[in-house]
Amino acid sequence: MSLIELTVNGQQTQVDAPPMKRLLDVLREDLGLTGAKEGCGEGECGSCSVRMNGELVNSCLVPILQAQGAHIQTVEGLAIDAELHPLQKAFLECGGAQCGICTPGMLMAATHLLAHNPHPTLDEIREGLAGNLCRCTGFIKIFDSVIAAAAMGGVKTHAR
Amino acid sequence: MTFGEKMSESPANRPSPRIVGTPQIRKEGVDKVLGRAKYTDDLERDGMWYGATVRSTIPRGRIRAIHYDPRIDWSEFVVVTAADVPGQNHIQMISADQPCLVETQVNHCDEPILLLAHPDKRRLPEAVAAIAIEYDLLPAVLSIEESETQREIIWGPNSNLGNIFKQFHLEKGNVDDVWASAAHIVEGEYSTGAQEHLYIENNGMIAEYSDETGITVWGSLQCPYYVHKSLMAVFDLPEEKVRVIQVETGGAFGGKEDYPSIIASHAGLLARKARRPIKIVYDRMEDLAATTKRHPSRTRHRTAVDCNGKLLAMEIDIATDGGAYATLSSTVLSRATLHATGPYVCPNIRITSHAWATNTVPYGAFRGFGAPQSIFAIERHMDQIALAIGLSPDEIRRRNFLHAGDTTATEQCMNEPIILDTLLERALKESDYANKRKRFAIQNSQSPIKLGLGLAAFYHGAGFTGSGERYLNSLAGMDVPANGKVRVLVANTEFGQGTHTILCQIAAESLALSYDDIEIAPCDTSIVPNSGPTVASRTSMVVGRLIERSGSQLIAMLREHADLGESYSKQEFFAACDRFRNQHGKVESLCRYEAPPNIYWDDQKYRGEAYPTFAWAVYVAEVAVDTVTYSAEVTNIYTVQEVGRVLNPTLAAGQIEGGVAQAVGYALYEKVQLKNGHMFNNQMTNYIMPTAADVPPIHVVFEEIPFAFGAYGAKGIGELPHDGPAPAILNAIQDATGESFPSIPLLPEDIFLRFLSHAPREESLVS
Numbered sequence: 001m002s003l004i005e006l007t008v009n010g011q012q013t014q015v016d017a018p019p020m021k022r023l024l025d026v027l028r029e030d031l032g033l034t035g036a037k038e039g040c041g042e043g044e045c046g047s048c049s050v051r052m053n054g055e056l057v058n059s060c061l062v063p064i065l066q067a068q069g070a071h072i073q074t075v076e077g078l079a080i081d082a083e084l085h086p087l088q089k090a091f092l093e094c095g096g097a098q099c100g101i102c103t104p105g106m107l108m109a110a111t112h113l114l115a116h117n118p119h120p121t122l123d124e125i126r127e128g129l130a131g132n133l134c135r136c137t138g139f140i141k142i143f144d145s146v147i148a149a150a151a152m153g154g155v156k157t158h159a160r
Numbered sequence: 161m162t163f164g165e166k167m168s169e170s171p172a173n174r175p176s177p178r179i180v181g182t183p184q185i186r187k188e189g190v191d192k193v194l195g196r197a198k199y200t201d202d203l204e205r206d207g208m209w210y211g212a213t214v215r216s217t218i219p220r221g222r223i224r225a226i227h228y229d230p231r232i233d234w235s236e237f238v239v240v241t242a243a244d245v246p247g248q249n250h251i252q253m254i255s256a257d258q259p260c261l262v263e264t265q266v267n268h269c270d271e272p273i274l275l276l277a278h279p280d281k282r283r284l285p286e287a288v289a290a291i292a293i294e295y296d297l298l299p300a301v302l303s304i305e306e307s308e309t310q311r312e313i314i315w316g317p318n319s320n321l322g323n324i325f326k327q328f329h330l331e332k333g334n335v336d337d338v339w340a341s342a343a344h345i346v347e348g349e350y351s352t353g354a355q356e357h358l359y360i361e362n363n364g365m366i367a368e369y370s371d372e373t374g375i376t377v378w379g380s381l382q383c384p385y386y387v388h389k390s391l392m393a394v395f396d397l398p399e400e401k402v403r404v405i406q407v408e409t410g411g412a413f414g415g416k417e418d419y420p421s422i423i424a425s426h427a428g429l430l431a432r433k434a435r436r437p438i439k440i441v442y443d444r445m446e447d448l449a450a451t452t453k454r455h456p457s458r459t460r461h462r463t464a465v466d467c468n469g470k471l472l473a474m475e476i477d478i479a480t481d482g483g484a485y486a487t488l489s490s491t492v493l494s495r496a497t498l499h500a501t502g503p504y505v506c507p508n509i510r511i512t513s514h515a516w517a518t519n520t521v522p523y524g525a526f527r528g529f530g531a532p533q534s535i536f537a538i539e540r541h542m543d544q545i546a547l548a549i550g551l552s553p554d555e556i557r558r559r560n561f562l563h564a565g566d567t568t569a570t571e572q573c574m575n576e577p578i579i580l581d582t583l584l585e586r587a588l589k590e591s592d593y594a595n596k597r598k599r600f601a602i603q604n605s606q607s608p609i610k611l612g613l614g615l616a617a618f619y620h621g622a623g624f625t626g627s628g629e630r631y632l633n634s635l636a637g638m639d640v641p642a643n644g645k646v647r648v649l650v651a652n653t654e655f656g657q658g659t660h661t662i663l664c665q666i667a668a669e670s671l672a673l674s675y676d677d678i679e680i681a682p683c684d685t686s687i688v689p690n691s692g693p694t695v696a697s698r699t700s701m702v703v704g705r706l707i708e709r710s711g712s713q714l715i716a717m718l719r720e721h722a723d724l725g726e727s728y729s730k731q732e733f734f735a736a737c738d739r740f741r742n743q744h745g746k747v748e749s750l751c752r753y754e755a756p757p758n759i760y761w762d763d764q765k766y767r768g769e770a771y772p773t774f775a776w777a778v779y780v781a782e783v784a785v786d787t788v789t790y791s792a793e794v795t796n797i798y799t800v801q802e803v804g805r806v807l808n809p810t811l812a813a814g815q816i817e818g819g820v821a822q823a824v825g826y827a828l829y830e831k832v833q834l835k836n837g838h839m840f841n842n843q844m845t846n847y848i849m850p851t852a853a854d855v856p857p858i859h860v861v862f863e864e865i866p867f868a869f870g871a872y873g874a875k876g877i878g879e880l881p882h883d884g885p886a887p888a889i890l891n892a893i894q895d896a897t898g899e900s901f902p903s904i905p906l907l908p909e910d911i912f913l914r915f916l917s918h919a920p921r922e923e924s925l926v927s
Contacts (some may be wrong), residue, residue, distance in 0.1 A: 028202075034195075034198070034201075034202035035194075035195025035196070036195075037199070037201070037360070037361070037410070038201070038443075039360040039361070039362075039444065039844075040444045040843070040844040040845075041443055041444060042444075042843060042844065042845060044843075044844035044845055045360055045844055047360050074195070075194070075195030076194070076195050076196075078194075078195075079194060084190075084193065084194075088193040088194065089193075091189075091193045092185055092186070092189045092190065092193050093185065094810070095183075095186075095810040095811065095813070095814045097186065097189060097192045097193055098411075098656035098657070098658070098814060098818065099359070099360070099361070099409065099410045099411040099412075099655050099656030100188070100189075100191075100192030100193075100197050100408065100410065100656070101199060101359075101360045101361040101410025101411060102360050102410075103192050103193060103195070104195040107193065107195075125852070126852045126853045127852075127853060129852040130851045130852045130853040131851075132852070133358075133360060133844070133849060133851060134360070134852075135357075135358050135359055135360055135411050135413070135818070135822065135849065136411055136656040136814070136818045137814055137817060137818050137821075138814075138817035138818045138819075138820055138821030138822070138855055138858060139817075139821065139851075139852045139855050140813075140814075140817040140855070140857075140858055141810070141813070141814050141817065142852070143852075
């Protein structure tokens with residue numbers, strides 16, 4: 001077991017876990033943050049996507065040892081207080097979430113995209129979300145959501 | 161919205177809808193975007209252990225011995241075998257042939273034999289691997305063609321009915337009289353592969369068991385009462401001691417129609433023996449290997465056409481691979497059969513169809529349910545007919561479309577308006593078909609990228625086939641608890657399509673309340689009535705109609721017994737509910753299914769009204785085939801459809817777009833690779849679905865003709881978009897390259913092989 005210190009959604013925390021335990025499992029089992037989901041366990045589907053030190057990662061591929069001292073942002077950290085993040089609002093209004101299982105990861109990928117590129121073109125959105133699979137929407141309404149969130153000023157209000 | 165409009169019982173005088181037809185926000189949407197929606201794997205129960213499944217590694221044989229590796233301390237585990245099943249060891253589907261756990265006879269790879277439970281889920285994989293099973297092998301049947309020979313009977317009687325789950329024979333007119341005099345006879349054989357649902361949430365279930373209360377399961381599922389029925393049989397319990405609760409479900413597409421009965425039984429058996437809650441959640445590899453897929457199919461067409469391109473006779477033979485057990489193969493075959501002629505009129509039709517047993521994982525329900533298979537065949541075939549007689553793909557269809565008053569293969573007279581001509585013209589216009597075809601012809605002569613356009617025209621029968629809805633006899637409605645909200649009471653499940661949202665919209669509309677005044681009751685068999693399964697594009701149309709009627713009935717009840725006025729405010733409505741509740745204990749309004757009038761169906765002869773109504777569509781696919789890399793890319797899809805009244809435009813378009821993307825995968829990406837009936841590419845790395853970078857722009861156009869017997873005019877919508885894209889895409893590839901491909905999935909290597917077979921030998925050696 002290793003004692004790992006990390007910051008999750010702005011809160012410092014410690015976990016005592018086997019060093020090779022996946023970040024995904026630490027979030028879900030040790031920290032009770034079940035927003036990130038396991039879809040494939042091999043970094044293909046992106047439903048476990050979180051941001052680690054500002055990078056988009058598949059948390060199923062990150063051993064917790066590697067997250068020592070890291071800043072992690074999960075879907076639970078997107079909304080501030082009761083207010084939805086512009087991306088959350090846009091997904092809700094544009095139909096970007098259907099069954100919802102890919103939504104947390106998709107939102108993190110979209111957050112990451114807008115953080116680097118506040119006004120992406122459609123092709124840039126397609127590329128930015130290509131690591132996150134959605135089986136319900138055909139992605140079209142997800143593209144619409146990201147465009148709508150960018151128009152709302154997706155990054156400025158909630159930069160962390 | 162405004163309150164106090166006059167309510168009227170007569171549909172003709174209904175006020176124009178105010179909530180139905182608008183893009184209301186998904187009921188459970190906020191929880192989903194906040195990441196706090198709880199799916200099965202997000203739930204815990206006190207004292208819960210985890211379950212795993214030991215599966216067969218051979219396609220057919222008998223278990224000789226089971227060895228437990230002594231290096232594992234088995235006293236830490238709970239082990240369940242078929243001997244632990246207290247009731248019937250069979251899953252209750254259309255027939256009860258599929259064991260819950262294998263006793264001795266294995267009929268496919270990945271068949272469940274033993275169940276293990278342990279408090280630490282990380283200990284389970286090594287334990288599963290530490291169990292060795294010895295078999296006496298039996299010959300396996302692994303394809304439709306082998307099954308058809310009936311040399312080895314693996315299911316059913318040892319006769320000419322062996323290996324056949326179901327067969328149909330339809331005759332209209334007399335095809336045999338036509339062949340001799342026909343101007344053209346066109347033949348073709350088409351095949352489709354298996355397809356995995358690839359819901360992003362794998363199958364999962366939690367179970368608790370006690371002698372006093374019986375069994376309770378929480379899980380990812382489509383049809384709570386299907387699971388309920390199987391658990392009653394497996395555990396030999398009365399209905400009140402079986403409770404099934406659907407929790408948030410991360411996609412289903414038919415893949416959680418029948419399979420949850422198995423995993424629920426497994427979790428329950430472990431819970432019963434362990435005396436504690438058990439969670440079983442499959443990982444992706446297990447889900448891909450062990451759960452159902454779309455039926456593979458082979459369809460043969462022989463068609464007689466006159467010199468003007470009118471269809472004179474259609475002889476169609478369909479064979480599907482059902483896998484090792486019957487599951488839903490009979491009804492999938494039925495829908496394949498009833499969609500086999502496409503949306504065309506023909507005086508002489510013969511259709512024979514068979515669902516064959518093979519020693520592969522049973523195939524099951526998947527969006528479209530047999531229709532995508534037979535529509536692929538007829539729509540590819542129509543293009544071959546067009547080519548044979550020198551007509552354009554649009555003209556051959558135009559000359560043969562069904563119109564109101566025509567009859568189908570089952571002699572169903574089309575009494576509803578049919579606007580296929582309008583849909584076709586709109587699709588041609590939207591896609592700029594004529595101009596693009598001219599332009600592509602010029603461009604293709606100068607470029608290694610070949611562009612093409614392809615059409616598909618099709619219908620999808622809405623709701624259960626034939627007498628299905630009558631047998632289901634669904635009950636649904638609403639109640640008004642004292643919390644100031646109306647609750648919709650249905651067993652129909654939300655798994656992304658928008659069931660909850662649509663049904664709440666319908667309830668709000670029928671009660672003249674606001675959308676926010678309505679909530680959905682927990683999907684728990686101890687709370688909600690059996691409103692039937694969430695399948696067959698029936699929920700909005702059939703169950704929605706029950707909600708609409710329940711609303712009218714509730715208003716009438718409140719007017720008669722609780723002084724509700726002719727026009728009323730929200731406050732007056734809930735005050736009347738309080739008065740009614742004080743007098744009668746509860747406020748509840750339920751309605752039972754009533755078949756539309758003049759619907760007649762003969763199950764024996766397969767004649768009559770196969771479906772109460774149909775959704776109609778014409779799709780145009782645009783492709784670019786790279787003759788250097790052999791990749792075929794869909795560059796645009798234009799979809800024009802008539803689905804009755806659109807109840808929520810955002811959800812409706814989302815259904816079309818999602819279905820189209822899934823069908824693009826069906827056509828060009830998704831290949832289930834089997835060895836001994838085991839899927840060996842059972843990883844997302846090796847089973848490829850379209851990504852955000854792959855999906856084409858999807859153009860969605862709705863034409864609306866309200867259906868008199870659907871909720872506020874709704875017909876079915878969810879399955880339709882999976883029917884048309886595959887044939888449209890392969891037709892477009894033929895338009896682009898001149899090559900006719902009869903099978904899907906069509907991968908770059910298949911295109912490569914075809915081009916290679918045409919290439920002069922020296923040239924292929926040089927390159």
